[in-house]
Amino acid sequence: MSDLEEEYRLEYFEEHGFHRKQCPECGDHFWTLDPEQETCGEPPCDEYSFIDDAGFEAEFELGEMREAFLSFFEERDHERIEPYPVAANRWRDDVLLTQASIYDFQPLVTSGTTPPPANPLTISQPCIRMQDIDNVGVTGRHTMAFEMMAHHAFNAREDIDDPGQYAYEGEVYWKEETVAYCMELFEELGADPAEVTLIEDPWVGGGNAGPAFEVIYKGAELATLVFMQFEADPDGEYEMKDGNRYSPMDTYIVDTGYGLERWTWVSQGTPTVYEAVYPEMIDFLTDNAGIDHTSEEEAIVHKAAKLAGRMDIDEAKDVEAARDDIAAEIGVETDRLRELVEPLESIYAIADHSRTLAYMLGDGIVPSNIGTGYLARMVLRRTKRLVDDVGVDAPMDELVDMQAERLGYSNRDTIRDVVRTEVERYRETLERGRRRVEQLAEEYEDSDDPIPGAELVELYDSHGIQPDMVAEIAAERGVDVDVPEDFYSAVAERHEATDAGADSEEATSHGERLVDLPETERLYYDDQERMEFEAVVLEVFEREDGDYDVVLDQTMFYPEGGGQPPDHGTLSTEDVTADVTDVQITDGVIVHTCDADPGTGDFVRGKVNAIRRRRLMQHHTATHIVVHSARQVLGEHVRQAGAQKGTDSARIDVRHYERVSREEVKEIERIANDIVTDNGQVTQEWPDRHEAEAEYGFDLYQGGIPEGERIRIVQVDEDVQACGGTHVSRTGDVGAIKLLSTERIQDGVVRLTFAAGEAAIGATQRTEDALYEAAEVLDVDPEDVPETAERFFEEWKARGKEIEELQQELAETRASGANEGDEVDLDGTRAVIQRVDGGMDELRATANAIAEDGAVAVVGSATGGAQFVVAAPEGSGVDAGAVVGELAERVGGGGGGPPDFAQGGGPDADALDGALESAPDVLRQIKSA
């Protein structure tokens, strides 16, 4: 096994007189210029020493610090790169949020597949780390949202077989330069290099690893310098702290992270990072919440803040014990300290969370029950609770807007709208929850039992009601709540029990043999209107189902991809004409599934089914137009969440926070058809990916992230997207666009189904057919259908009521007047046995009427099989349920009910009369039993 120690012995340290030491407290190794230094300099081994004693020559505001950093590296030949969105799932599918600047370049750039936008580069990347959520506000240094300032250099080894296989070659710079830059930056800002400590701290993450330094200055961790150079390998020579083995890779990357907020904080020396980063917002919130400390209280808070670094829930085992220690050290009661500090902690958290929300919503994340949307919802609800608890009396949308304005977002109106909608939604959830809990509390009010844990789990998991909220509401009614210790693991367990993951394996029958074939030349991009071509058959595979998979040197057939179904058509030689039923692409090789074998090595003439292709192209272009129109109507946040094109209709799923109204649908349809009428050119080009990203942003990648240096982008009207599909050449060729339906397929995702061209006409005609048919049935003009339908529906209901009343009357008449029913005497109790051929309602009414007269009623009917109703007045001594059971058995069925009123029946209608005849005997038997 090889140790990393050698990796940290830099010439830079040697030349500048650094010493390597080991911290007696935590055991970490570190480098320092100060021969006297003993501990590593980082809390809890050391304390902050920059509070009230700012660490740099000048104080910086956030923006000034960012600029200072970026221009420092710009002056040193780094290119400044614009930040990426915080929603990392826009360009990668393994994570939801951007948590570090290196995320911007994973996985394609780090693996060497795609070149970096610049090399070396510098950036200040907004990041969100949800895992720090419990520390925010408490420790004084943790924020959920932050900017990671960084410089990166992407290097590739030259001593390998084929250095040209990667998108970059050679070494830009490595460890020596990285450490030198770091120290130089400190000196430029006026820090004493002797106060800087570099702790050896190997880094592991996402299957990669490497040596790294944590850079500590005056107690604060200000930078991490990571030298990514290993990849996971069971036979690797390095074992890292995660217990896995790693071996060197061909690319090696400088990955640094300088926390903008920490640097700003140290430059100002305020008690907490929050006061340095968004002082106006903290002032606003403290004022608003009416927090006004005396100077003595102020002093306590101030002292506590200096020590608050110990309250890291990840490191301090018991946060409350840490609070006790702090209280003891500054000489106040723990309770008093908590009373003073907790509201401030909430306010810090509110400011941070508002900023987090501004980033998320500003980048177009829509609150939802899935993905990043769910995270946004969680943050928003948590913030709302904090706001209410601490008594801030400002609407949430205003708080988020304060941060959005500061961050320079232009879609602030949408952000506010989203926040308002979401807050309202939360209010409704809480109200629903309150009613539910009150009801539950009522159930337990009379018993002395507390509300059990299982109920709490159910309330939380299915209804989103926190246990402490249940406790609060239950307490109002004097009901206890039994919160299990392991509440959240009980919730998790509930999920695990039902999670049965079934992995579907993708079976590519002859995938391996495809690898040796050259990439198929794609003619469909050259001229999307052309449908015929000639090609050479490179290989034919016979399929298990008897069809053939044919690979050509070039093709006009579009393979399934980007939600566009494959082309159909024919491949013909002199002798054979094969129908193409499917076309797929694997690693650049296009496979045509045919019903005949054209023969390897032969020339074939390919002919694409032009009608099908044209319809697919119309729908594909229409999809771009509809998304673009929806964006204008619903807002800038609208983004594609999936799409499927077809020949008769297409659907597009779009992120949006509300249901789409009928008015909005009409507006989208109108704008879409305006674009069609304008008949603008639909263009495609293959620009450099980084240039395209710089020009159009990541909204390019609505349909997925393509690989490679150059990407294909398609422009329709003002809409630009990376797209591999085929399109008509002018918007007018789409013909017409008709929105067919909208549905909300998930919270925050709306599906728009529409038809284009001929299909649009067809769809409209179908709708009209339905209307005309309905009109014909009602015998009115089509435009009168709604009114007539309503009238008919009302009348139908009125008739129903009338029938019921008449049945009632009829039944009463029957019961009272002379009728054909047989009267039997059962030891003084009268019984009436009667056949009434009618529905169940009629039978019931008749039986009731007879029973009201004081007689036992046995009523039978032969409509729809045999049916009985038996009613027994109180004190008759007859169990109606038993009677029905007995009678129903005779008609091959069953029945039952309470003793005073029962019903039943069976399929054998012919046996009805026989059963009724035996009724007197049955009654006597039951009565005497």
Next chain:
RNA sequence: GGGCCCAUAGCUCAGUGGUAGAGUGCCUCCUUUGCAAGGAGGAUGCCCUGGGUUCGAAUCCCAGUGGGUCCA
């Protein structure tokens, strides 16, 4: 992407295979002319939709639609 919960009167919700309910609101009358007043009477329902099981489904099963919620 997965799990769970819900859908019944205008509203909030009970309902256990056997005659669809309560509170509130609504209408009428009475009492009182007093602030969420009291009394009496009355009207309100495709029990979300479509299948299935059953003699019989608001109730059980399946699918769909709409809503809620938790997790990754």
